[in-house]
Amino acid sequence: xxRPSSPKLTRERIVTTALRLIDARGEEAFSIAQIARALGVxxxxxxxxxxxxxxxxxxxxxLVAGSIDASLFASKPWYEAMEQWAxxxxxxxxxxxxxxxxxxxxxxxxxDTLRMYDAxxxxxxxxxxxxxxxxxxxxxxxxxxxxxxxxxxxxxxxIAAEQLVGDSxxxxxxxxxxxxxxxxxxxxxxxxxxxxxxxxxxxxxxxLTPENGAPG
Amino acid sequence: xxRPSSPKLTRERIVTTALRLIDARGEEAFSIAQIARALGVxxxxxxxxxxxxxxxxxxxxxLVAGSIDASLFASKPWYEAMEQWAxxxxxxxxxxxxxxxxxxxxxxxxxDTLRMYDAxxxxxxxxxxxxxxxxxxxxxxxxxxxxxxxxxxxxxxxIAAEQLVGDSxxxxxxxxxxxxxxxxxxxxxxxxxxxxxxxxxxxxxxxLTPENGAPG
Numbered sequence: 141x142x143r144p145s146s147p148k149l150t151r152e153r154i155v156t157t158a159l160r161l162i163d164a165r166g167e168e169a170f171s172i173a174q175i176a177r178a179l180g181v182x183x184x185x186x187x188x189x190x191x192x193x194x195x196x197x198x199x200x201x202x203l204v205a206g207s208i209d210a211s212l213f214a215s216k217p218w219y220e221a222m223e224q225w226a227x228x229x230x231x232x233x234x235x236x237x238x239x240x241x242x243x244x245x246x247x248x249x250x251x252d253t254l255r256m257y258d259a260x261x262x263x264x265x266x267x268x269x270x271x272x273x274x275x276x277x278x279x280x281x282x283x284x285x286x287x288x289x290x291x292x293x294x295x296x297x298x299i300a301a302e303q304l305v306g307d308s309x310x311x312x313x314x315x316x317x318x319x320x321x322x323x324x325x326x327x328x329x330x331x332x333x334x335x336x337x338x339x340x341x342x343x344x345x346x347x348l349t350p351e352n353g354a355p356g
Numbered sequence: 357x358x359r360p361s362s363p364k365l366t367r368e369r370i371v372t373t374a375l376r377l378i379d380a381r382g383e384e385a386f387s388i389a390q391i392a393r394a395l396g397v398x399x400x401x402x403x404x405x406x407x408x409x410x411x412x413x414x415x416x417x418x419l420v421a422g423s424i425d426a427s428l429f430a431s432k433p434w435y436e437a438m439e440q441w442a443x444x445x446x447x448x449x450x451x452x453x454x455x456x457x458x459x460x461x462x463x464x465x466x467x468d469t470l471r472m473y474d475a476x477x478x479x480x481x482x483x484x485x486x487x488x489x490x491x492x493x494x495x496x497x498x499x500x501x502x503x504x505x506x507x508x509x510x511x512x513x514x515i516a517a518e519q520l521v522g523d524s525x526x527x528x529x530x531x532x533x534x535x536x537x538x539x540x541x542x543x544x545x546x547x548x549x550x551x552x553x554x555x556x557x558x559x560x561x562x563x564l565t566p567e568n569g570a571p572g
Contacts, residue, residue, distance in 0.1 A: 249516035280549025287499030300465035333496025336556025
């Protein structure tokens with residue numbers, strides 16, 4: 141037997157290695173040098189498979205965001221589709237919370253992600269959203285979802301135990317009455333907030349109907 | 357003249373150095389060893405001024421969250437106070453976006469931060485929020501605010517320019533019509549979302565009035 145052959149270097153291996161590093165050590169672990177080191181190859185070798193660091197980011201985006209489900213926008217009212225979309229969106233990023241900032245600040249070019257947005261936009265347009273109002277509404281839901289994904293990975297109890305003796309008995313009671321077991325705290329806040337946000341957006345849309353002078 | 361005296365090591369210098377490192381290099385730069393190196397001292401010296409890494413986190417929380425303004429909860433209806441609170445909260449974290457995840461997942465013990473929550477809770481309680489519903493509502497607003505703070509540091513254009521040729525003319529039109537100059541894109545999404553979220557929470561509160569069987 142000769143020495144064990146190392147697995148062939150591919151774009152996929154580079155991207156999954158980068159995601160694994162970010163999951164384990166945070167966004168700062170994202171560098172060509174660190175990915176090459178983890179794969180046991182020279183940095184230059186990576187460039188036989190990818191054209192830039194940016195291409196790796198888009199590969200990571202495909203892996204993380206690939207499970208986001210916008211399919212209901214084709215068949216259901218936008219507010220029902222958006223609820224399902226938001227749940228799957230939060231779940232996708234809660235599995236990889238260290239990617240949230242990275243993917244939020246690098247422009248999207250992944251074809252899959254653009255197709256997902258296309259499905260969302262088309263559904264909203266069909267249901268009467270004026271074109272110029274769609275992007276702010278979608279961005280607002282995304283901001284809520286990403287903040288909630290971070291909250292989902294926070295500890296169940298966000299006030300340090302030693303502070304729970306408190307000089308304010310009401311403060312103490314509110315903090316304790318609002319806490320529920322494990323991730324149910326974050327779950328409840330997400331459900332309450334998502335329902336409120338979508339219901340508020342429905343009212344906002346109603347206020348924009350053409351008879352109120354909304355632009356098309 | 358002798359050698360220049362180095363500034364005295366204090367808790368404040370340790371905390372501001374830690375925040376500067378996180379701002380510049382991300383959450384992963386947060387380690388006792390790196391803070392000591394930046395200050396040109398041995399790690400052990402830090403422990404003459406702080407008891408644990410956790411105390412530094414709470415010092416950072418005071419610096420970042422110190423400008424969040426919950427004062428209106430004492431005098432205005434909760435929904436007006438919450439709007440001002442959310443704006444100052446987003447501004448505070450938009451100045452230090454690399455701290456968002458760190459501060460979201462480490463339990464709060466900073467006295468100033470607890471006093472801020474106390475002001476929020478007391479205002480909501482006075483305006484009829486049942487105790488057990490306050491924490492989920494506040495958490496939902498915080499998730500939206502923190503996601504929006506990340507969006508505020510994203511580039512104005514979040515779809516890569518080379519993708520804007522698009523196979524879907526409607527997609528293209530929506531992306532372009534929704535974009536406005538500079539940070540105004542994020543600003544508009546934040547205003548639309550915050551108004552919708554607070555309006556949805558007002559309706560939610562109304563549905564919880566005692567005559568509807570809400571717990572106190």
